[in-house]
Every structure is written in C-alpha cells, then in structure tokens.
Amino acid sequence: MNLQIQHVKKEFNHTMALADVTFAVSQGEFVSVIGPSGAGKTTLFRILNGMLPCTSGQILLDGIPFQSLHGRQKRRLQTSIATIYQDFCLVENSTCLENVLTASLPDLGFFSGVLGLYGKNREAEALQLLDRVGLLDKAEEPVKNLSGGQKQRAAIARALMRHPGILLADEPVASLDPVTGRQILELLRSIHETEGVTILMNSHNLEFSREFSQRLIGLRDGKIVFDGKTAELTEEITEQIYTNSENTVRKNEV
Numbered sequence: 505m506n507l508q509i510q511h512v513k514k515e516f517n518h519t520m521a522l523a524d525v526t527f528a529v530s531q532g533e534f535v536s537v538i539g540p541s542g543a544g545k546t547t548l549f550r551i552l553n554g555m556l557p558c559t560s561g562q563i564l565l566d567g568i569p570f571q572s573l574h575g576r577q578k579r580r581l582q583t584s585i586a587t588i589y590q591d592f593c594l595v596e597n598s599t600c601l602e603n604v605l606t607a608s609l610p611d612l613g614f615f616s617g618v619l620g621l622y623g624k625n626r627e628a629e630a631l632q633l634l635d636r637v638g639l640l641d642k643a644e645e646p647v648k649n650l651s652g653g654q655k656q657r658a659a660i661a662r663a664l665m666r667h668p669g670i671l672l673a674d675e676p677v678a679s680l681d682p683v684t685g686r687q688i689l690e691l692l693r694s695i696h697e698t699e700g701v702t703i704l705m706n707s708h709n710l711e712f713s714r715e716f717s718q719r720l721i722g723l724r725d726g727k728i729v730f731d732g733k734t735a736e737l738t739e740e741i742t743e744q745i746y747t748n749s750e751n752t753v754r755k756n757e758v
C-alpha cells in the first residue's frame with residue numbers, strides 16, 4: 505500500500521503542530537519519523553490512524569483520498585492501517601488469543617461479535633500469528649500476566665490479524681528496556697522483510713531509528729527538515745533537527 509501525505513497542516517488553538525507536511529511512503533518501506541519533543545510526530549500519527557482530523561491537506565492511500573470517504577468505504581480503508589502503541593492498548597483481563605481475535609470484530613455480524621463467535625478459521629489464523637511473534641505458549645494466558653515485551657508481541661499479532669497495508673509503530677519500544685526493545689524491533693524488521701509489511705515508526709530513540717529503518721523523516725516545529733536514506737543523516741543534520749526548535753520542550757533523548 506502506498507501512502508501519500510500532501511500539504512497536511514494541523515493547528516491547535518495558536519500552535520501549528522504540523523505546518524505543511526508532504527511526503528510519500530511506498531509499499532515495502534521501513535521509515536522512521538524522528539524529531540525532538542513537540543516536533544509534531546504524535547500529531548502526524550494520530551492523523552494517519554484517523555484519531556484526529558487535519559486542518560488542511562490530504563492523505564491518499566493507494567491514490568484514494570482518505571477524507572473523501574464515508575461509512576463502510578472509509579472503515580475498510582481505515583482497517584488497512586494498523587497501529588501499535590507504546591502502552592500496547594490491549595485488554596488486560598482477556599487472553600492473548602482473545603486480544604488478537606478482536607482485530608476481526610469489524611468483520612463479524614452483530615450477534616457473532618457480541619457472542620465472540622470468531623469461527624475456526626480466524627482462531628487458527630490468530631494462533632498462527634501468535635506463533636509468528638513467539639507467543640504461542642501464552643495464547644490462553646491473560647494479558648495482565650505478560651511482560652512488557654510479550655504484550656507488545658501480542659499487540660503486533662493483533663495488528664497483523666488485520667492484514668495491514670501499513671503498520672504504524674507509535675513509540676513501540678518506549679516503555680521497554682533496551683534489550684527487550686531491540687528484540688521487538690528485530691521482530692518488526694523480520695515482519696517487514698518476510699511479510700513485506702510497510703512500516704512507519706515514530707521513535708525518540710535515534711539510534712534504534714537509524715539501525716532499523718531504511719529511511720528517516722526529520723520533523724522540527726511541524727516541518728520536514730530532512731527526508732533521506734538513513735546513511736545520509738549526518739551529525740550536522742541531526743543537530744539541525746534537534747537543537748533550538750521553537751516547540752521543543754526538552755532535548756532529544758538519544
């Protein structure tokens with residue numbers, strides 16, 4: 505799935521969180537959005553996953569303008585973007601398997617949804633995905649009993665259950681220790697390489713972004729100040745992205 509972000513602006517009261525953001529992500533890329541606190545990364549991700557409307561501009565998925573769609577068409581396109589979050593957003597009292605299966609809820613009829621009748625094929629697929637993320641032995645375990653890394657694995661399996669064209673990884677390892685964080689990013693890289701899922705990541709950790717993404721987009725004060733291959737990010741450009749920005753409230757946590 506190709507994603508195009510064209511002249512996107514987002515204004516909150518008198519803060520221009522995104523000034524005029526334009527870039528495209530092609531099928532199969534692994535891109536990281538980097539930038540200091542207040543640069544607009546979260547705002548961009550919230551607009552992309554449909555949680556926030558933009559003030560102006562447009563987003564196209566495979567050439568279709570997202571905002572022009574309504575109802576079922578919009579929901580169908582929306583389900584092609586899956587998000588994993590820093591705090592996992594799982595149902596803690598439900599098992600791993602139940603959490604993964606909830607990704608299929610939009611496809612179920614009303615009664616099947618209420619009664620949790622997902623069907624044998626969906627259950628088999630959910631178990632296969634739990635196996636893919638190394639969590640098959642925890643399928644019947646309530647999420648509340650899992651470690652942070654295991655929770656993020658369950659969240660990744662749930663995201664994959666939607667067969668996403670694009671996976672948004674919004675600070676996916678921010679609440680994990682560095683060793684566990686690296687394991688999660690290695691899993692994402694493997695999913696990207698094997699299943700060909702397009703990944704757009706937002707991370708405070710510049711080292712991880714450089715190591716795991718092919719391309720970096722540097723945001724500063726709501727504007728793109730760098731868009732290039734990871735190897736092209738020099739020390740000088742890094743300084744330009746991270747120092748003395750208007751919206752920055754703290755320096756980058758590299």
Ligand SMILES: Nc1ncnc2c1ncn2[C@@H]1O[C@H](COP(=O)(O)OP(=O)(O)OP(=O)(O)O)[C@@H](O)[C@H]1O
Binds near residue numbers: 521540541543545546
């Ligand atoms: N709901 C809101 N109301 C008002 N201002 C907001 C709101 N959300 C974000 N902002 C402002 O928009 C700007 C961009 O914020 P955003 O959270 O997108 O930055 P960020 O790069 O994700 O920062 P961080 O890395 O700290 O999460 C900031 O100046 C912020 O204060």
